[in-house]
Amino acid sequence: MVDMRDDVVLKQSLYAAERGASTRHGLTIDEAFIRGIRHIGYRSNLHAFAELIDNSIQAYAQRVDLVFGYAKGGSAKKPDRIAVIDDGHGIPAAMMRLAMMWGGTHREDDREGLGRYGYGLPCAAVSIGRRFTVISKLENGPILQTCLDLDELEKGAYRTQTGHILLPEASPAQLPDFIEEHVNRNYPLGWQSGTVILLEKLDRVEWTTALGMRSNLLRHLSVTYHKILELTALYVDDTRVRAVDPLFLTPSADHFALDDDRAIALEPVAITIRNPRTNREGIVELRYAWLPPTFGALDKQRDAVGLNANERFSFLKDYHGLVFSRNGRLIDVHTRLPWTVFINNDRYIRVEIEFSAVLDELFGVTTSKQQVSVSDQIWHALRQAGMHKAIEQLRSKVKEAKLNRPRIIPAELQREPTSRSPMMQAPTGAGRRNSSVSSVAERSPSLLVRNPDGGLRANSSHPLFDGSAGAAACGQALKKLVDMLAGHSSSTGARTDYEYGDLLARWSKSAWPD
Helix, strand or coil: HHHHHEEEEEEEHHHHHHHHCCCCCCCCCCHHHHHHHHHCCCCHHHHHHHHHHHHHHHHHEEEEEEEEEEECCCCCCCCCCEEEECCCCCCHHHHHHHCCCCCCCCCCCCCCCCCCCCCCHHHHHHEEEEEEEEEECCCCEEEEEEEEEEEHHCCCCCCCCCCEECCCCCCEEECHHHHHHHHHCCCEEEEECEEEEEEEECCCCCCCCCCHHHHHHHHHHHHHCCCCCCCCCEEEEEEEEECCCCCCCCCCCCCCCCCCCEEEEEECEEEEEEEECCCCEEEEEEEEEEECCCCCEEECCCCHHHEEECCCHHHHHHHHCCCEEECCCCEEEEEECCCCCCCHHHEEEEEEECCHHHHHHHCCCCCCCCCCCHHHHHHHHHCCHHHHHHHHHHHHHHHHHCCCCCCCCCHHHHCCCCCCHHHHCCCCCCCCCCCHHHHHHHCCCCCEEEEECEEEEECCHHHHHCCCCCHHHHHHCCCCCCHHHHHHHHHHHHHHHHHHHHHHHHHHHHCCCC
């Protein structure tokens, strides 16, 4: 590992020396380019932060932190600075301002790691804030920094007498207070080497609070880097990112053993494809799994709807379709294939394509590494590898599991037929599970009675209302009623959902007044 880190530092120094002899170290573009590049099209800040993390991982960092800084005397709810800190090999002084330029990388066309274009750092940084600083330290070297401020750029601060844009050379620096405090707390032996990307003047942050930023980053990074987190530890605001495999096949990942339900894998498939653009061969690995129909539910006797959805369910929705991963890092998800479309019922089938960066052109990987545009050659190869048959097999497995799932008869259908309104009858009879609520209902008058005007009201003489049923039975009955209301509201549209929510809120306030 040490030899590899030293080798990278040497390559960076050689690259910087070559560029120093043939360029003027300018951005080679004007201010309008930078204003436009801020709208490069990141789907969210989440993808921009992932670009910065990619660089840290490729620098052999064992730990990467996203740290929030707050203005003195200001709000502690929303940060005004964000730093990405790593303990990688660091950047040589001559390379630092080149690293801030679009296209400035010694990894041009490198297919072994996560990045190869040299656009990630500056694009991601300016998509979040108007000022970014690169702070870096080589092993046994000083801390150096260089900075680009878009406001100062527009004032002409970086213009030379010849009219060229020239970024400042790296200069000695000290870590900002909030970064130094974090480093002192988490690096007992000191910060030996690494890089900090400090983002300031945050005018394009999507979240209004640090809590929202933290929770969204933790969730996104947990899936994006689920194959890498055993090698590089990621932290967001001192909370460690835990891996979540979107196929739920990794025993060490979160939600694998949330309950007794498990993902069932099909045999993985590996195929070799030649890229005609580079005349090189790359490997494509296909992973398949199907999930029991109860996989996303808390109560396994009911569907994963509303309050009955467990922690897995949001991942089933958000990573629903064909998952694409490049060199171990998740890139994109597609729901439309040339021969089929993934619909809501397909949430319980899981398919992943893991491909080598050697095949970037065939998968249409964008420079921001957040989207693929699959070529006909790849779709043909996937079909030849039997993907269409595997997807249908997964669908059959899920369908069969649903058909064999024990049928639960709704409580309202477990009552004896009568000419009176079902709501006015006490539950009776066969097919119902034993519970204290059931036994109370069997020997009790109806829960509802009619007013003289024909309306319904609670029957105050019922044991659940007069106190004779006992606290346990009353509690169970109350929970069941609220669950039924919540489940019904979630399945009947937003307007009904709002009305039920308002009804429950008013009930709660009247039941427990201040």
